[in-house]
Amino acid sequence: MRFFFLTTPPENVTGPWNPGLEIARHLKALRFQSGEELLLLPEQGDAYLAVFHSTDYLELQGRSKRPTLPLLEVTLATAWPKGSRGDELIRRCTENGVTRILPLACARSVVGRGELSPAREHRWKKIIQEVCQQTRRPVLPKLELQPIPLKELREAVPDAHAIALVPGTWPLGMELDLHRPQRVLLVVGPEGGFTDEEEALLRDQKYSFAGLSPTILRIEAAGPLAIGLCQHHFLVRQGH
Numbered sequence: 001m002r003f004f005f006l007t008t009p010p011e012n013v014t015g016p017w018n019p020g021l022e023i024a025r026h027l028k029a030l031r032f033q034s035g036e037e038l039l040l041l042p043e044q045g046d047a048y049l050a051v052f053h054s055t056d057y058l059e060l061q062g063r064s065k066r067p068t069l070p071l072l073e074v075t076l077a078t079a080w081p082k083g084s085r086g087d088e089l090i091r092r093c094t095e096n097g098v099t100r101i102l103p104l105a106c107a108r109s110v111v112g113r114g115e116l117s118p119a120r121e122h123r124w125k126k127i128i129q130e131v132c133q134q135t136r137r138p139v140l141p142k143l144e145l146q147p148i149p150l151k152e153l154r155e156a157v158p159d160a161h162a163i164a165l166v167p168g169t170w171p172l173g174m175e176l177d178l179h180r181p182q183r184v185l186l187v188v189g190p191e192g193g194f195t196d197e198e199e200a201l202l203r204d205q206k207y208s209f210a211g212l213s214p215t216i217l218r219i220e221a222a223g224p225l226a227i228g229l230c231q232h233h234f235l236v237r238q239g240h
Contacts, residue, residue, distance in 0.1 A: 023067035024055040072234035079190035092224035094131040105147040108192035162186040172210040
């Protein structure tokens with residue numbers, strides 16, 4: 001069943017309801033037919049079941065259990081790319097099943113040392129919502145705007161298996177096979193790489209090191225690829 005995210009939940013759980021211009025646009029593009037059911041998803045909590053009658057009239061049928069997907073809990077802490085490449089990072093991470101995105105402040109970071117622009121927050125959240133609707137993902141990932149220093153990251157995500165993605169180390173798949181984690185923290189450094197001091201810090205804080213490819217990947221490619229590999233590994237373990 002198709003679903004759409006809500007900015008503001010309806011006042012009543014049953015009865016006629018106007019979906020507004022944004023949802024109406026999607027319903028029209030998808031050629032919904034009268035009598036077809038859909039789900040309306042608030043940011044948290046149960047869904048609302050609705051029946052389509054027209055692009056300006058849905059009949060709410062009450063609460064419904066929110067759908068779920070078999071996704072591994074993956075937090076990505078990443079140095080931030082320049083300009084519009086941040087849009088691509090957000091889009092691909094969401095497609096691949098990230099749970100939480102944390103901007104990471106490193107010694108060689110070019111951008112992302114201070115809080116990321118609030119002016120972009122609305123755009124990025126819109127991208128996340130649209131990608132989730134397109135990919136049938138019913139739970140929105142969390143995006144933080146305040147960069148976190150590398151030395152504070154482990155305390156911020158204490159219960160996950162922490163993996164720093166460093167070229168030239170053993171493959172991420174082998175790391176996942178060895179530990180079979182239930183939660184993962186992936187760490188992507190800036191395009192200049194981690195400094196020797198930062199790598200020493202990562203070792204001291206018991207991060208594992210793993211690589212993705214013989215080539216050097218850009219920031220907006222490394223994180224999404226690693227997330228996708230984690231989700232694939234998790235699905236294989238679950239027998240899906």
